[in-house]
Amino acid sequence: xxxxxxxPKTFSMPIxxxxxxxxxxxxxxxxxxxxxxxxxxxxxxNARHVEISIPFAEIDAARAKxxxxxxxxxxxxxxxxxxxxxxxxxxxxxxxxxxTIDESIAIVITDDGHGMSPGDVSSKFLPLNRQxxxxxNGKETTLQSEGNRRHVMGRKGLGKLAGxxxxxxxxxxxxxxxxDFRTTFVMDSSDLMGAKNLADKEIPATYEExxxxxxxxxTVILRGLKPDAVKSNQDKIVATLAQAFYGIxxxxxxxxxxxxxxxxxxxxxxxxxxxxLAEGTMADTEVDVPDxxxxxxxxxxxxxxxxxxxxxxxxxxxxxxxxxxxxGPSLLKLGTxxxxxxxxxxxxxxxxxxxxxxxxxxxxNTNRTQLREDNDVVDxxxxxxTQLMKEALAKHATFREGQxxxxxxxxxxxxxxxxxxxxxxxxxxxxxxxxxxxxxxxxGANSPEFNELAPLVVQSVNTGEVLIRLIDLQxxxxxxxxxxxxxxxxxxxxxxxxxxxFRGRVSAIIALxxxxxQGDELWKKNQNEAALHNLLKxxxxxxxxxxxxxxxxxxxxxxxxSKIAKVLGIDNFAPIRDGRKQDLQRPDLVFALGSEQSHFVxxxxxxxxxxxxxxxxxxxxxxxxxVEQFIKSEFSGRITPRVTGHLIGAMPKIGEKHTxxxxxxxxxxxxxxxxxxxxxxGLVDLFERTKSVHQFLVHQIRDELEExxxxxxxxPIPVGKAKAVSLPxxxxxxxxx
Numbered sequence: 221x222x223x224x225x226x227x228p229k230t231f232s233m234p235i236x237x238x239x240x241x242x243x244x245x246x247x248x249x250x251x252x253x254x255x256x257x258x259x260x261x262x263x264x265x266n267a268r269h270v271e272i273s274i275p276f277a278e279i280d281a282a283r284a285k286x287x288x289x290x291x292x293x294x295x296x297x298x299x300x301x302x303x304x305x306x307x308x309x310x311x312x313x314x315x316x317x318x319x320t321i322d323e324s325i326a327i328v329i330t331d332d333g334h335g336m337s338p339g340d341v342s343s344k345f346l347p348l349n350r351q352x353x354x355x356x357n358g359k360e361t362t363l364q365s366e367g368n369r370r371h372v373m374g375r376k377g378l379g380k381l382a383g384x385x386x387x388x389x390x391x392x393x394x395x396x397x398x399x400d401f402r403t404t405f406v407m408d409s410s411d412l413m414g415a416k417n418l419a420d421k422e423i424p425a426t427y428e429e430x431x432x433x434x435x436x437x438x439t440v441i442l443r444g445l446k447p448d449a450v451k452s453n454q455d456k457i458v459a460t461l462a463q464a465f466y467g468i469x470x471x472x473x474x475x476x477x478x479x480x481x482x483x484x485x486x487x488x489x490x491x492x493x494x495x496x497l498a499e500g501t502m503a504d505t506e507v508d509v510p511d512x513x514x515x516x517x518x519x520x521x522x523x524x525x526x527x528x529x530x531x532x533x534x535x536x537x538x539x540x541x542x543x544x545x546x547x548g549p550s551l552l553k554l555g556t557x558x559x560x561x562x563x564x565x566x567x568x569x570x571x572x573x574x575x576x577x578x579x580x581x582x583x584x585n586t587n588r589t590q591l592r593e594d595n596d597v598v599d600x601x602x603x604x605x606t607q608l609m610k611e612a613l614a615k616h617a618t619f620r621e622g623q624x625x626x627x628x629x630x631x632x633x634x635x636x637x638x639x640x641x642x643x644x645x646x647x648x649x650x651x652x653x654x655x656x657x658x659x660x661x662x663x664g665a666n667s668p669e670f671n672e673l674a675p676l677v678v679q680s681v682n683t684g685e686v687l688i689r690l691i692d693l694q695x696x697x698x699x700x701x702x703x704x705x706x707x708x709x710x711x712x713x714x715x716x717x718x719x720x721x722f723r724g725r726v727s728a729i730i731a732l733x734x735x736x737x738q739g740d741e742l743w744k745k746n747q748n749e750a751a752l753h754n755l756l757k758x759x760x761x762x763x764x765x766x767x768x769x770x771x772x773x774x775x776x777x778x779x780x781x782s783k784i785a786k787v788l789g790i791d792n793f794a795p796i797r798d799g800r801k802q803d804l805q806r807p808d809l810v811f812a813l814g815s816e817q818s819h820f821v822x823x824x825x826x827x828x829x830x831x832x833x834x835x836x837x838x839x840x841x842x843x844x845x846x847v848e849q850f851i852k853s854e855f856s857g858r859i860t861p862r863v864t865g866h867l868i869g870a871m872p873k874i875g876e877k878h879t880x881x882x883x884x885x886x887x888x889x890x891x892x893x894x895x896x897x898x899x900x901x902g903l904v905d906l907f908e909r910t911k912s913v914h915q916f917l918v919h920q921i922r923d924e925l926e927e928x929x930x931x932x933x934x935x936p937i938p939v940g941k942a943k944a945v946s947l948p949x950x951x952x953x954x955x956x957x
Contacts, residue, residue, distance in 0.1 A: 234416060234417035234418075234419070235348060235417060235418045235419065236415065236416060236417065236418070237412045237413040237414055237415035237416075237418055237421070239348070239418070248381070248382040248383075248384070248385030248386065249385055249449060249877065250385075250386075250449060250452065250460075251274075251327075251386050251449060251450050251451075251452045251457065252452055252456065252457050252459075252460030252461065252464075253382065253385070253460070254382040254383060254385050254386040254442075254449075255272060255329065255457065255460070255461060256382075256460065256461060256464040256465075257379035257380075257382035258270075258329045258379070258382065258383070258440050259272075259329070259461065259464075259465070259475060260373045260374060260379060260544055261331075261374065261379055261380075261438075262329070262331035262333050262438070263370065263373055263465075263468075263473055263543075263544075264333075264365050264370070264372045264373055264374050265331060265333025265334050265335070265365070265366075265438065266333050266334050266365050266366055266367065266369050266370065267331035267332050267333035267437070267473065268332055268472065268473060268474070269331065269332055269473070269474045269475075269476070270329065270330065270331040270332075270473075270474075270475050270476075271329075271330045271331075271476050271479075272327070272328070272329050272457075272475070272476065272477045272478070273327065273328040273329075273330075273478060274327050274454070274457070274477065274478060275325055275326075275327075276453060276454060276478075278325045279321065279325060279445065279450050282321040282322060282325055282445075282447070283321070283447045283450075283451065286319050286321070286447050287447075290319075319446075319447055320387075320388050320444040320445060320446060320447075321444070321445040321446075321447060321450070323389070323443040323444055325445065326441050326442060326443045326445070327386070327387070327441070327442040327445065327450070328439060328440070328441050328442075329439070329440040329441075329442075330437065330438075330439045330440075331437050331438055331439075332436065332437045333436070333437055333438060334366055334396065334397060334436055335394045335395045335396045335397065335436040335437050335438050336394040336396060336403065336438065337396045337399060337403070338403050338425065340396070341392075341394070341403060341405070341425075345380060345392075346380070346423070347377065348377065348378070348381075348418070350377035351375070351376075351377065352372065352374055352375065352377060353372070353375055359580065360580040360581075361580075363578055370542075371542045371574065371577075371578070372542065373541075373542050373543070373544040375577075375582060375584075376582075376586060378586065380407075383407075383440065383442050384407075384409045385446075385449060386442055386445060386446060386449045386450060387442035387443055387444050387445050387446065387449075388408065388409050388410055388443065388444030388445075388446070389406055389407070389408050389409070389442070389443040389444045390406070390407045390440065390441075390442060391404070391405075391406045391407075391440070391441040391442075391443065392404065392405055392406075392407070392438065392439075392440060392441075393438070393439040393441070394437070394438040394439070395431060395435060395436055395437060395438075396436055397433070397434065397435070397436035398433050399433065400429065400430060400431050400432070400433050401427045401428060401429045401430075401431060402427065402428040402431055403425055403426075403427060404425065404426045404427070404428065405423050405424065405425045405426070406423070406424075407423060448880055454477060454478065454480075457477060458477060458480075458482050459485075461475060461477070461482045462482060462483060462484045462485070463484075463538070463545060464544060464545045465543055465544055465545070466484075466538070466540050466543060466544075466545070466570060466572075467540065467543050467572065468543045470483070487522075487524060487528070488524070488525050488528065489522045489523060489524055489525070490523055490524065490525040490526075490566075490619075490623075491522070491523040491615075491616050491619045491620075492520065492521070492522050492523075493520075493521040493522075493523075493611070493612035493615050493616065494520075495615070497520060501520075502518035502519055502520045502570070502572060503518065503519055503520060504516070504517070504518055505517050505518070505519060505604070505608065507600050507601050507604045508600075509596060509597050509600055510596070512596075512597065515573070515575050515576060515597070515601065516575050517571055517572065517573050517575075517601075517604075517605075518571070518572040519569065519570065519571045519572070519605070519608055520569075520570050521567065521568070521569045521570075521608065521609060521612035522567075522568050522569075522570075523563065523566045523567055523568075523612075523616050524566040524568070525566075526566070526663060526664040526667065527664070527667070527894055528566070529565040529566055530565060530566060530567075530568070531889070531890045531892075532905065533549065533874055533890065534549050534568075535549060535551060535564050535565065535567055535568075536548060536549045536550045536551040536552065536554070536564065536567065536568075536569060536609070537549065537550055537551075537552055537569035537570075537571055537605050537609060538568070538569070538570055538571065539571045539573050539576075539591065539605070540570070540571065540572050540573065540574075541572075541573055541574055541576055541577035541584065542574055542577055544588075545588055546573065546576075546577065546583075546584045546588055546591065547584065547585070547588065547589060547590045547591045548589070548590070549568075550589075550590065551564060551609075552602045552605055552606045552609070553602060553603060553606040554606055554609060554610065556908050556911065556912060558610065558613065560613045560614065560616060560617035560620075561613070561912050562662055562912050563613045563616050563617065563620075564609075564613070567609065567612070567613070567616075569605065569608065569609050569612070571605055573601065576597075576601065579597075583595075583597060583598055589874070617661070620661035620662070621657065621661050623661070624657050624658075624660035624661040624665065625657065627660055627664060627665035627666065628656065628657065628660050628665045631665045631666045632666075633665050633666050633667075633670060633671055634660065634665040634666070636674075637656050637665070637670070637674045638653075638656075640652075640674065641653050641656060656674060659674070728755065728758075728759040728762060729762070729907075729910060729911055731751075731755050732752075732755060732762055732906075732907050732910065733907055733911075735751060735752050735755070735903075736828075736903055736904055736907045749825065749827060752825060752903075753808055753809070753825060756808075756809060756823065756825070757809060760809070760821075760823075762906070762910050763821075763823060763866055763868070763906070764866075767821065808823055808824055808825045809821075809822070809823035809825075810822050810823070810843075810847065819861075819862045819863075819864070820847050820848075820851065820861060820862070820863045820864075821863075821864055821865070821866070822840065822843050822844050822847060822863065822864070822865040822866070823865070823866045823868065824836065824839060824840045824843065824865070824866070824867050824868070825868050825869065826867070826868065826869030826870070827869065827870075828869060828870040828902075828903045828904075829870070830869070830870065831869075831870050831871070831872045831873075831882055832867065832869040832870060832871060832872065832882070832885055832900065833872075833879060833881035833882045833884070833885050834881045834882075834884035834885045834888065835881055836867055836869065836885070837867055837885055837888055837898070837900060840865045840866075840867045840898060841865065841898065843865070844863045844864075844865045844897065844898065847861070847863050848861050848863045851863075863897065864897050864898060865897065865898035865899075866898065866899055866901065867898065867899070867900045867901070868901055868902075868903060868906055869902065869903065870902055870903065871886070871889070871900070871901075871902040871905070872885065872886055885900065888900070
């Protein structure tokens with residue numbers, strides 16, 4: 221019989237060592253995720269305490285040493301290539317991803333659980349994808365740990381592979397109570413990865429004899445640490461662990477990191493829904509699933525105080541099963557057009573769905589960021605939780621409106637804004653006050669945002685340039701009142717101006733939405749970037765609403781803008797080659813705020829078809845530095861410039877594997893706060909923020925015009941040929957593009 225013509229009656233399904241990469245290395249790419257798995261194993265082993273030891277300083281020093289060695293090797297390679305007249309390789313150097321830290325530097329996880337006997341290691345720990353909850357009949361009835369002490373967290377039997385995402389070697393030392401020896405074995409990925417069938421691979425074991433029979437527990441030691449996977453600091457690890465586990469009594473199960481307890485941060489919440497819940501308690505609710513029954517849930521929705529907003533990746537609902545994160549954070553099915561949607565910036569919804577994990581079916585995705593969808597149970601569960609968040613947002617809006625009234629009445633900023641409104645005509649006073657109240661409810665009456673947006677409110681209902689300029693200059697209220705009295709005679713003109721403002725705002729938002737919705741292919745062909753560029757140039761308030769009155773026609777400011785353009789090599793100062801402007805690295809947009817001549821804004825746009833990474837943020841910060849240094853030099857230190865920047869592009873998607881540069885960008889973006897001089901925002905998020913901020917303003921103007929019988933429907937303006945919308949605001953001059 222010729223080779224290949226055999227006809228075996230049965231086949232086998234070997235598990236090759238490469239499977240460890242798919243189930244371990246690629247799933248647990250960060251140290252925090254790795255530790256979560258071993259902590260969950262300790263919990264299921266009835267441990268009362270798990271101690272994690274991480275030598276952060278030694279790891280940082282080792283990572284720096286490896287980086288320096290690689291840089292030296294690269295420099296030597298380049299020098300040698302130059303001497304020999306060879307062209308250096310254009311291929312990226314991925315050597316850093318193959319290096320490991322010296323094995324003397326290790327991460328240790330120790331628990332006081334029941335431990336494992338050699339038989340447990342063979343039959344329970346080492347088998348891949350062991351279904352620990354199945355009984356002898358193949359049904360999920362084993363839902364609790366030994367002695368029925370706890371409902372177990374584990375299900376899939378993959379957690380043991382988490383260590384390979386962080387280290388080359390995973391050493392296990394374990395001892396059962398009533399045995400006088402400890403079992404030790406090492407799983408080495410470099411050895412296992414090459415196996416044709418992991419079932420045939422032997423893992424040597426050693427034993428330490430003569431130990432006290434009453435002692436028990438398991439220690440996991442991670443050696444050969446991967447530099448790119450262990451760059452987290454202690455605060456980040458604590459945050460990851462605290463979010464992964466919720467509602468566990470520390471007296472029953474405690475986690476410590478380098479001797480310090482791991483516990484959730486103390487947050488100052490301003491509002492809790494349902495109202496009246498005692499501290500640390502949750503409300504009961506249930507989901508009715510036809511033909512299945514009712515699933516019991518517990519939940520609480522809390523809102524942080526203004527100024528303590530959550531980063532985008534932490535907003536929304538987190539769903540826990542048996543005290544461990546099963547899905548989220550996620551806004552689920554919340555629509556962006558709903559009332560008080562901006563409240564999600566401060567919203568945390570905690571859901572305990574223990575019963576969902578006890579139905580005999582696995583509804584949790586392996587990565588534990590979302591539930592398995594496309595089934596009635598999860599769909600109804602998500603719909604129900606979304607409705608709870610909607611109710612909470614509505615109640616929170618009422619709460620914030622009450623707080624806004626108090627703040628406007630009791631703060632100096634609120635009093636100043638009230639005087640501005642009282643100076644308006646009787647007709648426009650009420651809508652202006654309502655808009656100011658909306659801003660105060662969102663930002664707080666004593667916030668910088670409120671002070672910056674108050675003029676925008678007044679302009680929206682009464683666009684007299686004199687009045688706006690007086691407000692910008694914070695003139696005496698009597699002067700404002702006097703001018704406002706004179707402007708009352710211009711009611712018909714003001715109505716026309718309001719219509720222009722309305723049309724301009726709506727048209728620009730529609731233009732931005734059109735660019736957001738257009739496909740990747742157009743972006744890849746650079747057919748949309750010019751349109752986006754011109755749109756933001758003419759309507760910078762799309763970036764932030766307070767960017768409404770920027771650089772005026774003031775002669776001195778015009779000269780200054782030209783000098784900045786020359787320093788940065790932009791506009792008319794871009795180098796010319798072969799009749800075309802040379803494409804050098806330069807910012808896309810720079811302008812100065814007219815109401816604050818020392819405030820300069822730098823905008824860098826990137827195509828949504830190319831995910832942002834840290835190099836783009838470095839580029840933005842370099843532009844900001846150049847502007848700041850130039851202003852300091854130009855004014856000989858007479859003013860201290862405030863330079864802020866905005867990086868706009870496509871954020872790397874959460875849950876996908878990222879490059880080191882993308883991961884660094886996401887880390888930097890997560891740390892952006894009110895005092896950070898720059899922001900990183902995706903084009904979709906920019907559109908959603910713009911629409912959310914302006915929707916009540918635009919609706920208010922529309923309602924006012926409808927009452928007067930004015931035509932208000934905006935005519936869409938095409939953007940396909942980079943034809944941006946024109947706004948009927950006062951003449952202004954952009955510094956660059």
